[in-house]
Amino acid sequence: MQDTAASSVDGGLLVGADVHQRFGALTVLDGVSFTLAANEAVGIVGPNGAGKTTLLNVLAGAFRPSAGAVYFKGADVTTFDAAQRCRLGIARSHQIPRPFGGMTVFENCLVAATTGGGLSGERAYQCCVDSLALCQMLHVANRRAETLGLLDRKRLELARALATEPRVLLLDEIGGGLTDEEANNLVETVQVLRGRGLAIVWIEHIVHVLVRVVERLVCMDAGRIIADGKPEAVIADAAVIDAYIGGRGTP
């Protein structure tokens, strides 16, 4: 285990510094410090209710943290909303897909490219076509998003996030419920993105898929980071095993 609270603000591309998130009496994040370096891919694992998605929401700007700060490229973006952060280069996917149902798949991406990406005209179209091609969605480009099945909805989450031309991609369980072949496709896609220099935070329960892409693994439990380091080390960590197998009564 590491002393996560000591992570430096200026060292990372995207930094959450001593983040607390409380909803009434419930503390979901209890002093989480998280640093994502440029071009780094980090996986986040942990049991249900550990606060993974909440951390992602804080980083993406969907939640304003109760305490603590978020930095992007060294600047304090804690007070920026999700739209502002997206325009700066932080894109995210949603755990439960949230397509713009009344619009076509292509239009879903176009909104992202023209607002989040700030593109217009042919450049916006090109960006959308690239994103859809990468996510293998070109053949459904003119379908209304509400007619898509779950797999395509998940792909659309990724394609739409990519259309904003992000520097950082925050992925929330886009691999859940996929067959092995689909998961392999997804891994290849994410590897392409890594090759383009995107920094990635990926929450996923399927650890064997995750470790094929990420070089660092973070394990959360009960609103805290309990392990952070090389994937093999984190998986072998006693506290991590404890959190999953459930020896929590015995400290």
Added chain:
Amino acid sequence: MSTNRGFVVERWTRLSIASSIAAVALLVVLALAPLLFAANIVDSLTTLFIYLILSVMWNALAGYAGLVSVGQQAFFGLGAYFAIQFSYYGISVYPALLLGAVAAGLLSLPISMLMLRLRSGEFAIGMWVVAELAHLLVALDPLINGETGVSMIALNAISPDDRRAYNYWMALVAMVGLLAVVFALLRGRLGAAVQAIRDDEDAAQSVGVRVLAGKRTIFLLAAFGCALAGSLWLGTSITFQPRTYFGIQWTAYMIFMVLVGGLGTFEGPILGGVIFFLIEYLFGETGVWYLVGLGAAAIVFALFLPRGLWGTIEERFGIRILPVGYSLRMFRSDFPPGGGAAAPDPQPSIKPGVAANESKAPPPVELG
């Protein structure tokens, strides 16, 4: 359009070019109508134009921006009320009618600051409250004589024939102008952004959409448009009674026109407006049963044809006359460049050199 890159994004079709030309030709005829047609036809057309304004405005609001307002009569009434005020302070009739709408449009800005904090159902009810409040406050103005109302006396100074023609032309210009503005806005960046807000506000925010600004633009436009419809109505009827102008029936008409025509399509509300106008023309004399019929028809459409007449036609046949959306056509299977390891398998529908027109294979129609 860059076909060399293997794709083209289609916005205009041959059909839309042809129908645009037809629309311009129709417009020329309409512009000359007061010189060509009998008085009752000109009056009827003026009424139709006002209905079309209301229909298109409510569709922009609810169908595109997802702001389901049941209080748009607030602006209809305020437009007329402010026009009376301007006229009372000596501004000549037609500028007063326009200024009335502008004033109501400006007033919608502070109203939007309160109302746009509310979501869906809360917004709908909030707008109704705004309309009732506007009604009560206007009725307190001594100039209006409570519910007795007041006439825009200056209108009587113009001969009935001239007044008919002026009303007609003003309504025509207003309708065409507002249609053009809505069309331009919806085709542009804002159109896609507000539709995203309509479908999922939080997700829209997550891809960078300025949610509040997008909603506000459409809200202000719809407020101005409905106010202009109200002041035009004043121009045709001369008298202003708060109960009539602030009546919920105006919003009921808007909802009917948009639901029947096709919520969230550009062409639908125009079709719906014409249908509503014809129904009123044919059955309007039958009083209560006419209203019962309207309500029943709206329910039938909401249940069995939720995309309205035009929405259903559009989906079945892939027709778009005035497209505000986008259609992607691929030309090559070796696309994309830079897809790298994750380049997709060649899609069966995308053959080299053959335009795979996705819109010819529409998704299954969902009527639920």
